[in-house]
Amino acid sequence: MLTRIAGGDIVDPVNGRLGEGDLWIADGVIVEAPADGEAGRTVDASGCVVMAGAIDIHSHIGGGNVNTARLLLPEQHSAHLPRPAMTPLSNAGWSTFQTGCLYARMGFTTVVEPAMAPGAALHTHLELADIPIIDKATLVILGNDDFLLSMIRDDASATMIEDYVAWTVASTRALGVKVINAGAAAAFKENVRTFSLDDTVPSYGVSSRRIVKTLQAAVDRLGVPHPLHVHCNNLGSPGSAGTAAATIAAAEGQPLHLAHLQFYGYGTQGKRKFSSEAARLAELVNTTPEVTVDVGQVMFGQTVTVSSDILRQFSARGSAHPKKTVIHDGDGNGGGIVPYRYGKDFYGALQWAIGLELFLLTDDPWRVFFTTDHPNGAPFTAYPALFELLMNRQARAELIAELPASAMALTTLPSIEREYTFEEIAIMTRAAPAKLLGLSDRGHLGAGAVADVAVYRRDADIAKMLGEAAYVFKDGDLVVKDGAVVHYRWGRALRLKPVPDKAMVRRLEAYHQQRYGLSLGWFDFPDTAIAREQPFGEVPCRS
Amino acid sequence: MAVAWIGSREALVGDAAAKAADLLQSSRCPVFSLDTDIHGTRAAIALAEQVGAVCDHAGDGGALARETALFTDRGAMTIAPGETRRRADVVAIVGELPEIHHEFVGELATTVPDLGGGNPRRFFLVGPAGTPAPPLGKGRKATPLSCGGQDLCGTLAALRAQCAGRRTALPVSNFPAFAEALEGAHFPVFLFSGHAADGLALAMLQGLIADLNRKKRASGLHLPASESGWGSALVSTWMTGFPLRTGFARGFPDFDPWRCDGARMIAAGEADLHLRIAALAPEPPGKRSRMASIVLAKTAGPAAGAAVTIAIGAPGVDHDAVVYSSRLGSLRALGARTPSDLPAAAAILRLIAEQVGSEALPC
Numbered sequence: 001m002l003t004r005i006a007g008g009d010i011v012d013p014v015n016g017r018l019g020e021g022d023l024w025i026a027d028g029v030i031v032e033a034p035a036d037g038e039a040g041r042t043v044d045a046s047g048c049v050v051m052a053g054a055i056d057i058h059s060h061i062g063g064g065n066v067n068t069a070r071l072l073l074p075e076q077h078s079a080h081l082p083r084p085a086m087t088p089l090s091n092a093g094w095s096t097f098q099t100g101c102l103y104a105r106m107g108f109t110t111v112v113e114p115a116m117a118p119g120a121a122l123h124t125h126l127e128l129a130d131i132p133i134i135d136k137a138t139l140v141i142l143g144n145d146d147f148l149l150s151m152i153r154d155d156a157s158a159t160m161i162e163d164y165v166a167w168t169v170a171s172t173r174a175l176g177v178k179v180i181n182a183g184a185a186a187a188f189k190e191n192v193r194t195f196s197l198d199d200t201v202p203s204y205g206v207s208s209r210r211i212v213k214t215l216q217a218a219v220d221r222l223g224v225p226h227p228l229h230v231h232c233n234n235l236g237s238p239g240s241a242g243t244a245a246a247t248i249a250a251a252e253g254q255p256l257h258l259a260h261l262q263f264y265g266y267g268t269q270g271k272r273k274f275s276s277e278a279a280r281l282a283e284l285v286n287t288t289p290e291v292t293v294d295v296g297q298v299m300f301g302q303t304v305t306v307s308s309d310i311l312r313q314f315s316a317r318g319s320a321h322p323k324k325t326v327i328h329d330g331d332g333n334g335g336g337i338v339p340y341r342y343g344k345d346f347y348g349a350l351q352w353a354i355g356l357e358l359f360l361l362t363d364d365p366w367r368v369f370f371t372t373d374h375p376n377g378a379p380f381t382a383y384p385a386l387f388e389l390l391m392n393r394q395a396r397a398e399l400i401a402e403l404p405a406s407a408m409a410l411t412t413l414p415s416i417e418r419e420y421t422f423e424e425i426a427i428m429t430r431a432a433p434a435k436l437l438g439l440s441d442r443g444h445l446g447a448g449a450v451a452d453v454a455v456y457r458r459d460a461d462i463a464k465m466l467g468e469a470a471y472v473f474k475d476g477d478l479v480v481k482d483g484a485v486v487h488y489r490w491g492r493a494l495r496l497k498p499v500p501d502k503a504m505v506r507r508l509e510a511y512h513q514q515r516y517g518l519s520l521g522w523f524d525f526p527d528t529a530i531a532r533e534q535p536f537g538e539v540p541c542r543s
Numbered sequence: 544m545a546v547a548w549i550g551s552r553e554a555l556v557g558d559a560a561a562k563a564a565d566l567l568q569s570s571r572c573p574v575f576s577l578d579t580d581i582h583g584t585r586a587a588i589a590l591a592e593q594v595g596a597v598c599d600h601a602g603d604g605g606a607l608a609r610e611t612a613l614f615t616d617r618g619a620m621t622i623a624p625g626e627t628r629r630r631a632d633v634v635a636i637v638g639e640l641p642e643i644h645h646e647f648v649g650e651l652a653t654t655v656p657d658l659g660g661g662n663p664r665r666f667f668l669v670g671p672a673g674t675p676a677p678p679l680g681k682g683r684k685a686t687p688l689s690c691g692g693q694d695l696c697g698t699l700a701a702l703r704a705q706c707a708g709r710r711t712a713l714p715v716s717n718f719p720a721f722a723e724a725l726e727g728a729h730f731p732v733f734l735f736s737g738h739a740a741d742g743l744a745l746a747m748l749q750g751l752i753a754d755l756n757r758k759k760r761a762s763g764l765h766l767p768a769s770e771s772g773w774g775s776a777l778v779s780t781w782m783t784g785f786p787l788r789t790g791f792a793r794g795f796p797d798f799d800p801w802r803c804d805g806a807r808m809i810a811a812g813e814a815d816l817h818l819r820i821a822a823l824a825p826e827p828p829g830k831r832s833r834m835a836s837i838v839l840a841k842t843a844g845p846a847a848g849a850a851v852t853i854a855i856g857a858p859g860v861d862h863d864a865v866v867y868s869s870r871l872g873s874l875r876a877l878g879a880r881t882p883s884d885l886p887a888a889a890a891i892l893r894l895i896a897e898q899v900g901s902e903a904l905p906c
Contacts, residue, residue, distance in 0.1 A: 064873065067777060067780050067781050071611065071615060071776075071786060072614055072615065072618055073615075074784070074785050074786075095781065095782055095783055095784045096781050098784075119625070119871070119873055120873045120874075122865065122874045122876060123873050123874040126581065126865065127781045146629075146658060189630065190659060190660075190760075191729075191759055191760045203658070314756075324618035325618045326614065326618050326620075326621070327619075327621075328620075328621045328623070329621070329762050330622075330623045331623050331625045331626055334623070515625075515628075515657060516625045516628060517628065517654070518625075518870070518871070522868075522875060523871075525875075525876035529863070529876040531582050531889070
């Protein structure tokens with residue numbers, strides 16, 4: 001059926017379409033306006049902003065650690081159920097089903113789970129397959145696993161390391177590779193309690209920097225579209241801006257993505273030895289074109305931190321609210337679950353301000369990405385409020401007035417007047433993520449793109465406008481109308497499919513037999529195990 | 544071969560599913576007992592949501608509830624089985640472990656850690672005197688750590704106190720050997736299960752592990768009382784936000800480990816319909832039970848006393864399946880060992896859900 005979305009304000013930076021016009025959809029893709037102009041269905045978008053479906057590049061929506069967080073915190077779901085409007089986590093999409101519905105309501109149509117343990121790939125994909133409506137993708141974690149660390153220690157060839165990375169990406173059905181506090185989880189197993197970029201992992205003698213550089217090179221040479229996704233060392237520590245700056249410098253001209261930079265924007269100024277280094281980091285990003293970042297914005301309220309940075313999570317156990325945590329030593333990274341409440345105290349206020357500074361002081365919306373590191377900085381359901389803060393300086397000023405002056409004195413935020421435009425929002429949440437992930441079929445509204453379209457009714461209240469889309473189309477299906485889900489469908493997990501080297505497969509078979517007493521088959525699975533039609537969509541590597 | 548029965552009369556599968564759907568729709572308080580694979584659980588929870596049922600584990604629901612309570616109420620430090628094999632130089636078996644894990648314990652006894660320092664592995668057994676230990680092979684025995692007549696929790700409490708340098712009324716047997724082993728250990732691992740450990744014992748063990756981690760590393764390997772039960776708990780958690788013992792009678796997922804205890808609901812007469820999904824035909828209900836039941840099991844005949852019986856295949860035997868593997872510490876895909884025409888539980892549950900009528904959304 002031919003669908004016409006009529007008379008909306010089209011915001012499509014990729015194709016240079018900015019202004020009132022029609023959008024045409026047929027057979028799940030966007031098409032040129034037909035010559036005869038006859039539509040089987042017409043959607044009136046007058047008074048609305050029309051953008052491509054949004055893409056979230058970093059949101060922990062499924063997999064072993066996320067499910068453990070659900071298990072740890074049943075009260076966060078049930079206790080808040082009768083009053084959902086009052087507490088963000090009650091809307092956090094704590095089940096797979098809610099996750100898809102709540103994302104779709106906001107006009108998001110593709111979401112990346114950024115931390116899939118290789119050994120939990122089947123579990124992760126089964127959870128993702130139960131998230132309705134949206135497409136998903138995963139980044140697989142490497143950099144604390146014995147096989148890779150041993151190869152680096154033994155000066156294995158670049159080709160061998162690429163073969164291992166390719167096998168891991170292929171067997172886990174991932175879209176990219178992430179390294180999380182490279183080497184720290186392995187070091188923690190040997191009782192190391194702090195770990196920075198030039199520290200070495202005991203038993204291997206391999207530095208964190210060398211692990212990052214090795215993986216960065218392998219990902220690049222394999223043609224993985226998304227650059228190595230780096231969770232730096234020293235997350236959350238005062239002075240961690242130095243670590244982030246050193247990691248940015250380590251990019252050395254090759255593409256590198258730094259995750260949730262807000263959590264590294266901390267200096268040691270002031271009497272509490274905790275201050276904002278966001279301006280310095282933003283300037284570094286501005287002058288390092290090969291680097292992209294996402295922010296990991298903090299918003300106030302109860303949440304839970306879910307991370308495969310087990311060393312950091314172990315050290316954060318004392319700040320748990322409520323007082324219960326899970327710390328799991330996995331085959332590679334493992335993970336830690338620490339519930340946390342961001343209050344409007346000095347520290348919370350500064351974290352909140354640092355995130356906004358990074359958004360507003362980074363010049364290029366193509367290189368800074370919209371995330372709260374769900375649920376670590378805030379549940380993704382806080383996105384509408386965050387859009388409001390980015391697009392409305394008055395809204396920022398009103399909140400700043402409620403926060404401790406001592407914290408605001410250590411940040412440049414009160415002096416920043418920039419407001420994001422709809423075009424910049426469309427770049428940051430649509431066009432740039434698609435480009436970063438290698439998804440040429442989405443993030444724009446040009447002919448041939450998948451018909452993932454979000455239509456927002458204009459409203460002075462930005463949070464309301466972007467929180468409840470007037471219409472959302474996924475692959476051409478109308479899935480949301482007036483902020484409510486009207487049609488349930490099952491999306492796919494987008495993946496790369498590099499061909500594993502046979503010699504590497506044989507080597508891995510022998511390794512798993514010898515070291516784990518299990519054949520490699522225990523760690524692999526057929527697509528049919530997901531029990532859905534077309535559970536995966538293939539994305540090509542760069543040629 | 545007949546694969547479905549209404550009462551004791553052979554029936555077409557579609558007719559039996561329709562009858563099951565009728566029973567579920569007319570029930571005021573249905574209880575589902577699950578002993579099935581991941582996809583069977585997904586389908587069961589979707590059906591439970593439609594008909595307002597409670598979902599619990601079919602076997603030792605109490606053991607599974609104790610294990611989930613450790614996480615929901617307190618949290619834990621845990622380690623993967625692969626890392627245990629590769630790193631644990633001190634292995635402390637905490638109480639009686641289910642037989643399904645004896646093979647892995649034996650594997651630990653016949654291998655040596657290859658990561659973390661190269662110590663040989665030493666075994667201890669925590670619990671009252673007489674606690675059965677898994678066979679370690681070649682005459683090897685775990686050094687017992689017991690404390691007079693104390694039960695498992697009391698023994699763990701005394702062990703924790705002595706590890707912290709505090710005095711106890713009664714000493715833990717062989718404590719000097721354990722202390723010396725801990726002193727030289729790189730990564731002690733405690734093997735635990737809800738099978739024989741009560742909630743207090745599990746919490747005490749986690750307190751001990753937390754104490755040890757102040758200066759050194761240690762962790763606990765969770766060996767679930769039931770692999771299918773733990774797998775179902777994981778699925779329930781991602782689909783609803785809650786583990787098993789979750790009900791849907793109030794129109795939303797409602798987690799209450801006491802109120803939604805399936806065995807308690809049946810014994811108290813609260814439930815009026817019991818849907819049982821089991822690998823093998825379950826024991827018939829007691830003679831005094833008037834409650835209707837629907838049985839999905841690998842059976843050649845109707846289950847005694849069941850209003851509806853539908854034969855299903857065994858996961859990983861008759862059909863491909865995804866199951867929780869405690870050896871892997873995660874989910875695992877299994878190919879059918881001896882494929883048959885017997886349907887998977889998930890297929891029958893979806894058939895019933897279609898008869899119930901409303902759209903089964905999450906699955």
